[in-house]
Amino acid sequence: MEVYVSTTTKFTPGPWSASKLIGADDLGIVNSYGSAVARIGNLDIANPANAHLIAAAPELYEALLELAQHASHQDSAIKNGGSLVPFDVPAKIKKAIAALAKARGEVVS
Structure with a gap:
């Protein structure tokens, strides 16, 4: 499920x-x-470190949401014999890494 x-x-x-x-x-x-x-x-x-962390919240939320949705779907497919959905893991990981960098106050390009 x-x-x-x-x-x-x-x-x-x-x-x-x-x-x-x-x-x-x-x-x-x-x-x-x-x-x-x-x-x-x-x-x-x-x-300022607290401000950077708070400012990154929407990007952190979005990156985690996308990964959680995909993981949930893949888990369900494996358990129920369904097909796995293609997912651009490198792009999603890059997005998550950029959000983490923003949270640390680093310049994100």
């Missing part, structure tokens, strides 16, 4: 980035339109 993996989310869609919030001395998370998603704290005391 295939495990249902929900794709319904309630969070602001990504991508997000860590940024100094406009009009404030605060470090925050902004969406692709520049709107604040979250305030991390005053630039003097906020930990």
Whole structure:
């Protein structure tokens, strides 16, 4: 039996980035339109590493969701004698590695 993996989310869609919030001395998370998603704290005391991790959340979620959905389907197919579905593993792994790099604050190309 295939495990249902929900794709319904309630969070602001990504991508997000860590940024100094406009009009404030605060470090925050902004969406692709520049709107604040979250305030991390005053630039003097906020930990930028935390901001990078939070900013990577949508990409981390998406990469993990894709891998979980595929693994669930493959597991079900193996158990029930069905056929395995082709899956571009290198591309999905690359996407996950890029999300992890973003979470660490590294430049992602």
